[in-house]
Amino acid sequence: MSNSNIRLDPRLSAVASLVKRGNRLIDIGTDHAYVPCFLVSSGVCPSAIAADLRKGPLQNARQTIAACALEHSIETCLSDGLDAIAPQKNCTVVLAGMGGLLITELLQRTPWVFESSVQLVAQPMSHAEDVRRFFFENGFAPERERCAADGKHVYCAMAAHFTGEKASVSPAMPYGGLLFQSEDGTAQRYLHLQFERLKKRRDALAAAGTDANEVARLNAVLADFEAMRA
Ligand SMILES: C[S@@+](CC[C@H](N)C(=O)[O-])C[C@H]1O[C@@H](n2cnc3c(N)ncnc32)[C@H](O)[C@@H]1O
Structure with a gap:
């Protein structure tokens, strides 16, 4: 596999498109390391750390990195x-393909991401x-x-950075x-899809009568x- 052969699917393309050019990349839960290999080989990021909880996915990552000669x-x-x-500073932390709650737990216990030069890019699979x-x-x-569509799935990727200004937002935000x-x-x-999912949940709970x-x-x-979409 040469550098130019890394092709990202629509979901990972959406993730990669949000990463700030010039930042060092830290990909948490990297598995195959496609995002770091794509962004480093295309010159968006000068270097990267591909991290995973498990040895198997990290082995996948090493294989892709070696195939791209990006060791x-x-x-x-x-x-x-x-x-x-x-x-780290001046970096982008990517957390893609994990549940939303896990993503928040991983961020919450990492004080150094609460810093303005650290960009966060999250792509939660749920929540x-x-x-x-x-x-x-x-x-x-x-x-x-x-947002990116792949078959019947629609994924969302989001980028943010720390300012220290906490926002109180309306219920749908x-x-x-x-x-x-x-x-x-x-x-x-x-x-x-979000609206329909919320409506379905509200209707089911209302019918059950268990949680007013x-x-x-x-x-x-x-x-x-509805007001936000009007
Ligand atoms: C579904 S894969 C996503 C791979 C890639 N990021 C993507 O979006 O295609 C989830 C990966 O997250 C890893 N993972 C799960 N929990 C983790 C944790 N607490 N810390 C680091 N990696 C984790 C898993 O081992 C797995 O390789």
């Missing part, structure tokens, strides 16, 4: 989240609202969000974030969601 600029690291990564909420509540300013301002067709599809507080919360989210 001199991409190092691998066995790490639970960012625990084994030394504090994206947890990641947006984490950003708003912990002083991270959202930079951009990109964690569910759509910057996408409420987007006219992109895939973003609109993502918002539609959550039904009321979801009603507020849905009303705000």
Whole structure:
């Protein structure tokens, strides 16, 4: 595999497109290391750390890195989240292909990411609202969000950096974030799917009659969601 042979699928392309040019890349949960190999070989990032919790995925990463002859600029690291990564500046931390709650837990316990020169790029496979909420509540300013469709799936990737200014946002914001301002067709599809998912959950809970507080919360989210899209 030569450098130019790394082809990213739409989901990982969305992730890569958000990474700040010139930053060192730290890819957490890298598995095959496609994102670091793509971004280093294309000159967007000068160097990278490809990290994973497990030895098997890290072996996949080493194989891709070797196939691209990028051993001199991409190092691998066995790490639970960012625990084994030394504090960095002027870097982008990518957390893609993991659940939203796990992503927030990994960030929460890493003090050095609460720094303005550290860009975060998250691509949660579920519970994206947890990641947006984490950003708003912990002083991270959202930079951009990109959606990508692959078959029947629509994925969202989001970039943010620390400013220290905590934001109190309206009920629907964690569910759509910057996408409420987007006219992109895939973003609109993502918002539609989010809305339908919330409505389904509200209807199921209302029918069960077990959690009136959550039904009321979801009603507020849905009303705000409609207002944001109007
Ligand atoms: C579904 S793969 C995603 C691979 C790639 N980032 C992508 O988006 O295509 C998830 C990877 O995250 C790794 N992972 C899960 N929990 C982790 C943790 N706490 N710290 C680091 N890596 C983790 C898994 O071992 C696996 O390789």
